[in-house]
Amino acid sequence: MAIKDVYQAVLDFEEDSISGLIEKELAAGADVNQLLQEGLISAMDAVGKAFSEGELFVPEMLMAAQTMKAGLEVLKPKLGGAGATSAGVIVIGTVKGDLHDIGKNLVGMMLEGGGFELHDLGVDVEAKTFVDAVKKHNASILGLSALLTTTMPAMEETVAAIKEAGLTNVKIMIGGAPVTQAYADKIGAHGYSEDAPSAVDLARKLSK
Numbered sequence: 001m002a003i004k005d006v007y008q009a010v011l012d013f014e015e016d017s018i019s020g021l022i023e024k025e026l027a028a029g030a031d032v033n034q035l036l037q038e039g040l041i042s043a044m045d046a047v048g049k050a051f052s053e054g055e056l057f058v059p060e061m062l063m064a065a066q067t068m069k070a071g072l073e074v075l076k077p078k079l080g081g082a083g084a085t086s087a088g089v090i091v092i093g094t095v096k097g098d099l100h101d102i103g104k105n106l107v108g109m110m111l112e113g114g115g116f117e118l119h120d121l122g123v124d125v126e127a128k129t130f131v132d133a134v135k136k137h138n139a140s141i142l143g144l145s146a147l148l149t150t151t152m153p154a155m156e157e158t159v160a161a162i163k164e165a166g167l168t169n170v171k172i173m174i175g176g177a178p179v180t181q182a183y184a185d186k187i188g189a190h191g192y193s194e195d196a197p198s199a200v201d202l203a204r205k206l207s208k
């Protein structure tokens with residue numbers, strides 16, 4: 001058995017058995033980050049590619065995501081490293097009009113694994129809802145996700161709404177496949193990360 005079995009389990013939608021596979025790998029001394037990157041994330045990338053190419057369809061994509069989620073639950077407590085508690089409070093969601101939440105969920109899980117208190121507002125979130133949640137939870141970081149080029153402007157609107165509300169202490173991080181550092185700079189967000197592990201690094205940097 002090896003990490004490639006974990007990878008294959010995602011591709012085969014083995015939601016019921018993936019936890020056991022990962023536990024066995026961990027017991028055998030496998031590296032947590034390697035299991036995450038080469039097992040789960042690589043498999044999800046392959047599934048996304050197959051979806052884009054018309055080889056897989058929505059139900060399969062969702063089954064793969066559920067399988068990945070089951071695997072992540074096992075890894076979650078080990079992702080943050082020792083003593084990573086109360087790293088900060090984060091509000092996260094996908095911006096108005098965007099229903100893609102697989103990446104956002106993954107980022108959220110890893111942030112929780114990294115010791116952050118997470119308030120996930122879900123998908124298709126209005127700028128005002130983000131503003132209200134940042135106030136309510138006294139968040140130190142706001143995380144915005146967008147997968148569509150057409151919903152990226154909603155990120156800019158949300159950043160503007162946060163500034164208009166006078167929430168100068170909250171740091172805004174953004175991500176999603178079409179998003180770039182240049183775009184983050186353009187809209188006045190405090191940071192961009194391209195994937196879930198680097199989102200944790202960024203959140204830690206922004207929390208300092």
Ligand code: B1M
Pocket residue numbers: 044045048049051052058061092097098099100101102103104106107142143144145146147148149150173174175176177178192193194195196197199
């Ligand atoms: Co849609 N979709 N989709 N889709 N979908 C894309 C994004 C697309 C590129 C497919 C394509 O055409 N090749 C395309 C966008 C084109 C564009 O904007 N230029 C597209 C389209 C067009 C659409 C619809 C408009 C299709 C239609 O109805 N005609 C529609 C729009 C719905 C809406 O949002 N209003 C739509 C719908 C859907 C489904 C519902 C079927 C489903 C989403 C299910 C769900 O999420 N619950 C879906 C899917 C699955 C995809 C693809 C295939 C996969 C996305 C994914 O989950 N990737 C995608 C094509 C692709 O990417 N190959 C596509 C895996 C995930 C782990 O990666 O989300 O990138 P990702 O997240 C990464 C990073 O981006 C980053 O970290 C994550 C983990 O490493 N990251 C952050 C993400 N958020 C972050 C936040 C951060 C930091 C990092 O800080 C806060």
